[in-house]
Amino acid sequence: MTQQSESTTPRLRPTAPSEHPTALRPLGETRSWPRTFADRLTAPLPGVKAFARFAREGAVRPDREGLEDIPQLPFEPGPLPHVTASGIAVTWVGHASWVLRIGGLTVLTDPVWSRKILGIPARITPAGVAWAALPPVDAVVISHNHYDHLDAPTLKRLPRQTPVFVPAGLGRWFRRRRFTCVTELDWWEAAELGGVRFDFVPAHHWSKRTLTDTCRSLWGGWVLTDDADRKVYFAGDTGYGHWFAEIGGRHPGIDLAMLPIGAYDPRWWLSDVHCDPEEAVRAVADLGAARLAPMHWATFLLSAEPVLEPLTRVRKAWADAGRDRGDLWDLPVGASRVLVGA
Template identity: 85%
Template sequence: MNHQTQQQSLTPAPDRTLAPTSLRPLAERRTWPRSFADRLTAPLPGVKALARFAREGAVRPDRSCMEDVPQLPFEPGPLPRTDADTVAVTWVGHASWVLRIGGLTVLTDPVWSRKILGTPARVTPPGVAWNALPRIDAVVISHNHYDHLDAPTLKRLPRETPVFVPAGLGRWFRRRRFVRVTELDWWEAAELHGVRFDCVPAHHWSKRALTDTCRTLWGGWVLTDRNGQKVYFAGDTGYGHWFEQIGARHPDIDLALLPIGAYEPRWWLRDVHCDPEEAVRAMDDLGARRMAPMHWATFLLSAEPVLEPLHRVREAWRAADRSRADLWDLAVGASRVIQKPGG
């Protein structure tokens, strides 16, 4: 997504990483600051950066790379059967997952639309047909950019569906008559039917209209079931210090869903999008056991070749001497299951 032109002054957010976290009530109404610009970890691009981008920045892959689109991995299949002790993930595409945990079915950043504002149509269809979904027990949203917060998709959900969003974003949902919206700040948590939802920091920003830059917060989510099994959904993020702090606060993450695409030109996107090597480095910071890459192979948001994120993440994984079995480089529509403890 495009950056705001205004330069922002940065004030570090309070470091509450290891402070005890009490659970917030579900659907609690709260008052938030007018701006979250103090949470930025890098300034948003100014006039000079925009001028450079206008001169040399590419926003889409070269035409020669588009011949690789038919090779993008697309393997839709049935959702795996699960129970309350089983964790399973199915990649719908981009940052959209069907996450089964603690007996719940959770959607992350659900985007089933063929096209979103400001980008070409998706190059792979959703890996799971909407009518093939079971009942959705909850939705988590990372931030308000159009490729992560899709109004036409969310309109399909019953308005009583529990929704977990970063601070300040609840108003958007309540305007659309969602009645069970839980807003959380970084390092806050709430619980739904035994599954804990922790909002954690990200290196990113927010904007949806001309005048709302950083008016709502952005972040990732750690979901934990009764057995202590944990899935970290990073949403959209650049690489930086938050990964180590998330790992310290949430040790023994079983699976990290990490973005690897939309990173070129690097000078323009470094602060807000990980490249594949940074995503693998983040695994060490997090102390996570497994990684499932996302945020590629769906929407062409930047200039890197279409298949490059997959090749680079595999090479970085090998270079880090990690077990190949722990890189879940799924095709769109594919699923993996974490067996229950002792299973």
């Protein structure tokens, strides 16, 4: 295992609050939401012409040459690092799933331990942490309801009293499965658990899980802040755009940004909803973040780029931007890093 200590133009931009909110929402609050969040889209969803073009020239998987690097994908599972209540540690399980220890809590992000999810081939790297090796899970954060981020078989393994933090409109899905502490938040809202603040922030994406629920729930990322004001930003799934600068402005001093770098080809089809590696590096600058931990690659084959290309491109973009190599936490699946010091 690797464990180290660190030394398309938006079309429909919604109006956001002008100041960082100070009031915290109660945990487990039951709320009413709009029937649709389609007004939060920052680009139109693909129409008939886009689908026709994709049918003519699109590709949903890498070609044979692009698949040849699968045996070389970085996979270094190991025991979770020791971290005190004042420390922060991240372990990449794969895709958008992380074990995040912050403020004495163990938090899972978009947990997907399943080998296979609906509609795509089986994962090409195993989960980097065995489920039995997890400490007690104190909370779960969900970015949106797509199957590669909201996995029912994995969530079924959790005790039903586990606190879950979800986008507006997604709480009913969890309550139907008998979760008892479900906190739904709108963009720029926050709640607190065990001294850690959970802020829900915007993303350039969308939501859909069935044929009839397009944009019925919201999508976004999470900024987690401990009592020493150290911040970890989990972006979920997002394209590049104006939200990154606003998130950085409202949450200055982000210590670590966990950003997607894969599932970007063909660009004309996916640029509105998935960052490419160069955009992820630009997003770090927009956020004012100190470090980048890339994710959303090396796990599921969602698009046409070669499987190792996101890693090589993000490393080059980071170097081209003049950033310190030690601040690029390009972890193998299963590896961890510990953020030391306040």
